Amino acid sequence: KYLLIDMNPENLEKKTFKNILKANIRPLAILFTILILAGAFFLWLDYNNKNKRIKISENFIEAKVLLANNNYNGSLQILNNIVREKDRIYSPLSLFLIIDKNLEKDKKTILKHFDTVLSIGGLEKEDLNLIRLKKTIFISDFSEEQSVLDLLNPIINSNSVWKIQSLKFLGDYYFSLKQFKKAEQYYSVILKEKDLNVDTSEIKRKMKLIQNG
Secondary structure (H helix, E strand, O other), rough: OOOOOOOOOHHHEEEEEEHHHHOOOHHHHHHHHHHHHHHHHHHHHHHHHHHHHHHHHHHHHHHHHHHHOOOHHOOOHHHHHHHHHOOHHHHHHHHHHHHHHOOOOOOOHHHHHHHHHOOOOOOHHHHHHHHHHHHHHHHHOOOHHHHHHHHHHHOOOOOOOOOOHHHHHHHHHHHHOOOOOHHHHHHHHHHHOOOOOOOOOOHHHHHHHHHHH
């Protein structure tokens, strides 16, 4: 008897593929299951995040309604919770609202809120700069000069859209402290800038006071 060997390349490829498939059927099944579970997990995560964002936005609206109805404590409680959620949009907005409406009297709590918001991942660079500027304004009445400069120096040494506002704040900050040479330094930088989005009439008035003083 003779052993017949099928030398057809297509048949050999089919047999080889079947052998590989049989030998690896278990790992392939496990891999396929993992891919299905991973896809399902990411779909659930996306769905959950969207629902969470919707809930946070609804809570923010509720806080504003309570505020309009003079329910300050109820509004503050909701806004505090939103800050802790570390939402890229509504946490900063909630903090700004708390400050603007003077809802929270404890400065330490406000500072903790700033730290929480600044730690949010994925914030745009200019949003971070705005938060830093807001924090500087908040701490300027009770913090040391170096703390103010540490927050604003990175902004004024960049091309940030908040650069001019930061320079003006530092000028006003030193002017209020009667450190007029430092105030003049920052005001001078502003007046040299082009395409300003700030009213320079007050700055020029203060510059005259400094120069005539």
